[in-house]
Amino acid sequence: MAATMKNVEEIRSRVILGEFGVKNVHTSDFPGNYPGYDDTWDMQKFQKNFRIDVVHLDESSMEFDMVGIDAAIANAFRRILLAEVPTMAIEKVFIYNNTSIVQDEVLAHRLGLIPIRADPRLFEYRNAAEEEASEIDTIQLQLKIKCSRNPRASKESSDPRELYLNHMVYSRDIKWVPIGNQADVFADSSIGPVHDDILIAQLRPGQELDIVMHCVKGIGKDHAKFSPVATASYRLLPEITLLEQVEGEKAEQAMIKK
Amino acid sequence: MAGEGEKKPVLEMIQADGADEGCVTFVLHDEDHTLGNSLRYMIMKTLDVEFCGYTITHPSESKINFRIQTRGGLPASEPLRRGLNELTDVCQHVLNTFQARVNEFKEGQEQPME
Numbered sequence: 588m589a590a591t592m593k594n595v596e597e598i599r600s601r602v603i604l605g606e607f608g609v610k611n612v613h614t615s616d617f618p619g620n621y622p623g624y625d626d627t628w629d630m631q632k633f634q635k636n637f638r639i640d641v642v643h644l645d646e647s648s649m650e651f652d653m654v655g656i657d658a659a660i661a662n663a664f665r666r667i668l669l670a671e672v673p674t675m676a677i678e679k680v681f682i683y684n685n686t687s688i689v690q691d692e693v694l695a696h697r698l699g700l701i702p703i704r705a706d707p708r709l710f711e712y713r714n715a716a717e718e719e720a721s722e723i724d725t726i727q728l729q730l731k732i733k734c735s736r737n738p739r740a741s742k743e744s745s746d747p748r749e750l751y752l753n754h755m756v757y758s759r760d761i762k763w764v765p766i767g768n769q770a771d772v773f774a775d776s777s778i779g780p781v782h783d784d785i786l787i788a789q790l791r792p793g794q795e796l797d798i799v800m801h802c803v804k805g806i807g808k809d810h811a812k813f814s815p816v817a818t819a820s821y822r823l824l825p826e827i828t829l830l831e832q833v834e835g836e837k838a839e840q841a842m843i844k845k
Numbered sequence: 846m847a848g849e850g851e852k853k854p855v856l857e858m859i860q861a862d863g864a865d866e867g868c869v870t871f872v873l874h875d876e877d878h879t880l881g882n883s884l885r886y887m888i889m890k891t892l893d894v895e896f897c898g899y900t901i902t903h904p905s906e907s908k909i910n911f912r913i914q915t916r917g918g919l920p921a922s923e924p925l926r927r928g929l930n931e932l933t934d935v936c937q938h939v940l941n942t943f944q945a946r947v948n949e950f951k952e953g954q955e956q957p958m959e
Binding site for chain 2: 618627634660662666671
């Protein structure tokens with residue numbers, strides 16, 4: 588589309604969803620592209636036009652609008668959230684006893700994916716050369732659970748919840764074992780899995796798990812278990828223009844409900 | 846990122862034209878689109894930059910070729926330095942604004958509950 592006087596503003600500032608494709612996708616407001624416009628980067632202008640509006644914020648998700656920033660930088664933020672924000676996650680799993688039906692490596696993989704509540708800023712990365720786990724770079728967790736038959740179950744029942752004790756291993760069974768001075772430093776904050784009800788394995792009487800785990804600090808680029816977000820995404824703020832007046836019933840239907 | 850044992854270059858400069866300081870290709874190690882695209886945007890917004898682009902030479906290698914061509918005899922490292930500083934400033938400003946707005950929102954949420 589030629590840049591005539593009328594649609595220069597549209598080309599500079601809008602991405603258009605056409606019937607067969609998307610138009611004006613790439614940023615074109617660079618200095619020298621449009622005569623009469625000064626597009627050189629100006630920090631004052633950016634600060635004046637930039638604002639953030641939080642739409643929704645709760646424990647597990649957040650949505651906010653950023654106005655006045657280019658998609659290149661917003662995308663950089665998204666990429667950093669996914670891959671370069673560090674977290675703590677279980678890395679080394681020492682299996683002393685696993686008589687459950689879940690294989691060692693599958694169990695270790697599942698444990699690695701459990702989100703751990705610990706502030707990664709208070710820990711350091713572990714050097715590749717270090718063999719010993721130190722209090723500044725490791726969190727030690729323990730999972731020790733044995734399934735047994737319930738002596739008080741009635742004879743006819745077939746419900747596993749009644750027949751067996753500890754037959755479902757949840758993340759709440761993972762206990763934190765403080766090393767070094769961690770007991771003093773983290774006395775008030777509870778270190779452990781974020782969610783209590785993640786099912787790790789199922790056991791039957793006689794099967795047991797005796798596992799010690801080391802959590803280290805890492806980033807999503809290394810392994811997805813270190814990514815702090817379930818996902819992070821962005822989209823351009825939509826602008827919907829009604830071409831004609833809408834009245835009556837159609838207006839009721841079209842009303843945007845929050 | 847986790848520390849590495851040996852020293853690896855972070856940034857190399859390759860000049861294709863003999864004497865012209867204005868056309869330089871930089872090789873940035875351990876970088877990808879995260880820095881490449883955002884830095885390209887900031888440098889394109891600078892005056893006197895005739896060309897700015899980046900490529901990822903091969904997806905298995907984490908390095909980018911970043912090329913800057915300037916107009917008027919300006920050495921190419923100048924817009925690169927400016928672009929990096931401006932990108933840092935932008936991110937700092939976004940962080941400050943974000944923290945302020947989130948705190949405002951949280952306070953606004955607490956009040957109706959009280």
